[in-house]
Amino acid sequence: MTTADVIIIGGGPSGVAAGLTLRKQGVPRVVLLEREAELGGATRHCAHSPFGMREFGRVYFGAAYGRRLARAAHKAGLDIRTGHAVTAVQPHGVVQVVSAQGLQTLQARRILVMTGARERSRAARLLPGDRPQGVITTGTLQASLAFHGLRPFRRPVILGTELVSFSALLTCLTHGIRPVAMIETAPAPLARWPLRLFPRLMGIPLLCGVEVSDILGTPNVNEVTVRKGGATRALACDGLLLTGRFTPESALFLQSDIGVEPATSGPAIDQYGRTHDPLIFAGGNILRAIETGGWAFREGRAVGAAVADDLRQSPETAPPVPVTFDAPLRLVVPSLLRRSTRPQRAFPSFQLRFDRAARGVLRLTLDGEEVWRKRGAWRPERRVLVPLPPQATQAEHVHFHFDERS
Ligand SMILES: Cc1cc2nc3c(=O)[nH]c(=O)nc-3n(C[C@H](O)[C@H](O)[C@H](O)COP(=O)(O)OP(=O)(O)OC[C@H]3O[C@@H](n4cnc5c(N)ncnc54)[C@H](O)[C@@H]3O)c2cc1C
Numbered sequence: 001m002t003t004a005d006v007i008i009i010g011g012g013p014s015g016v017a018a019g020l021t022l023r024k025q026g027v028p029r030v031v032l033l034e035r036e037a038e039l040g041g042a043t044r045h046c047a048h049s050p051f052g053m054r055e056f057g058r059v060y061f062g063a064a065y066g067r068r069l070a071r072a073a074h075k076a077g078l079d080i081r082t083g084h085a086v087t088a089v090q091p092h093g094v095v096q097v098v099s100a101q102g103l104q105t106l107q108a109r110r111i112l113v114m115t116g117a118r119e120r121s122r123a124a125r126l127l128p129g130d131r132p133q134g135v136i137t138t139g140t141l142q143a144s145l146a147f148h149g150l151r152p153f154r155r156p157v158i159l160g161t162e163l164v165s166f167s168a169l170l171t172c173l174t175h176g177i178r179p180v181a182m183i184e185t186a187p188a189p190l191a192r193w194p195l196r197l198f199p200r201l202m203g204i205p206l207l208c209g210v211e212v213s214d215i216l217g218t219p220n221v222n223e224v225t226v227r228k229g230g231a232t233r234a235l236a237c238d239g240l241l242l243t244g245r246f247t248p249e250s251a252l253f254l255q256s257d258i259g260v261e262p263a264t265s266g267p268a269i270d271q272y273g274r275t276h277d278p279l280i281f282a283g284g285n286i287l288r289a290i291e292t293g294g295w296a297f298r299e300g301r302a303v304g305a306a307v308a309d310d311l312r313q314s315p316e317t318a319p320p321v322p323v324t325f326d327a328p329l330r331l332v333v334p335s336l337l338r339r340s341t342r343p344q345r346a347f348p349s350f351q352l353r354f355d356r357a358a359r360g361v362l363r364l365t366l367d368g369e370e371v372w373r374k375r376g377a378w379r380p381e382r383r384v385l386v387p388l389p390p391q392a393t394q395a396e397h398v399h400f401h402f403d404e405r406s
Pocket of ligand 1: 011015034043051115138249291296
């Protein structure tokens with residue numbers, strides 16, 4: 001009953017890039033399953049640039065970039081099935097799919113799961129207060145504006161200061177929505193300078209180190225109360241925009257024997273993008289929310305190349321070695337290494353993130369021997385890249401140490 005050589009789940013930048021690479025490397029039967037009506041993933045509702053410079057040599061707005069991905073996917077001869085939601089990934093390369101045609105079981109020699117990430121909802125953030133309309137994520141705001149022409153509010157409070165929070169601010173300003181404030185629980189904005197100057201330049205107050213202590217209003221929001229230390233402050237507004245705090249869209253792994261890692265909430269993968277199941281790979285934002293569209297595209301391409309290589313050989317089944325780390329590191333990707341000499345690694349570097357701001361020395365040891373070190377001031381939510389040494393795949397113990405210095 002084999003349907004395909006490879007089934008890709010998710011038609012965002014990473015899934016499309018993986019498909020293009022597989023076809024370019026001569027893999028004949030590549031099926032791309034996407035639950036939405038169109039390809040493009042999260043980029044489709046971004047009414048702003050920049051997308052696509054490195055992969056297509058020009059800058060696109062999000063929606064146009066999504067269309068560009070779709071054109072490339074059609075031209076490459078991928079078997080594209082939109083309106084197909086995968087409900088389960090199972091051993092032996094089996095996937096269960098629901099579409100207008102009903103339930104289907106498909107099977108492939110390899111499966112790539114590239115289902116992206118989403119912002120945490122109000123419930124997941126445990127925000128107190130009333131339950132009025134108008135408490136939404138950036139993705140929902142952008143989709144309301146782009147697909148339905150609906151403005152859910154005029155004067156929201158923006159919660160968060162990650163890169164996407166500034167995308168949210170820009171979306172608001174370009175649609176006649178004037179945020180009353182941007183607020184952040186951390187002591188300083190999480191996005192890089194000079195982005196953090198943007199609210200100030202726009203005359204929008206930026207309040208850091210504050211918690212949302214109440215949301216008031218029925219049926220719509222009319223006030224968000226914030227607390228800093230013992231003092232509270234009422235912000236009159238008509239909405240609360242929840243930005244960032246992305247989490248991988250990993251329900252398919254949670255429901256399978258593969259599971260997810262507590263550190264990333266995504267699947268554990270090795271240097272090829274392979275999960276604990278030798279036939280199932282993953283890439284893009286499902287690994288560690290969240291990176292840019294270009295990053296997801298490049299990662300999809302790299303995992304696609306590793307899968308094409310894998311199809312020419314027998315799957316790697318050696319038990320993986322876990323990559324471990326000290327606090328305040330929050331995550332490491334890849335978090336598994338398989339003993340292998342295959343050159344087609346999808347991940348030339350470890351990707352690390354810190355949980356909080358910290359100063360000190362970051363070190364990598366292989367079987368107790370130090371192979372890399374760097375001193376620095378490390379910030380949360382910033383990508384840290386550490387080259388993955390070839391000999392790491394032969395080690396029994398791979399550990400990132402952190403020696404904190406004040
Ligand atoms: C609000 C917002 C603003 C952003 N702004 C920028 C920006 O300005 N510049 C930039 O470079 N990046 C930006 N990004 C990031 C960029 O959009 C993502 O990095 C990129 O889309 C991730 O690609 P991906 O393929 O990993 O996942 P996604 O793009 O999320 O694609 C995943 C796809 O999988 C599909 N899927 C999920 N589950 C299933 C299932 N069970 N069955 C079938 N299909 C499924 C989804 O429908 C989706 O199409 C932004 C993201 C957001 C959310």
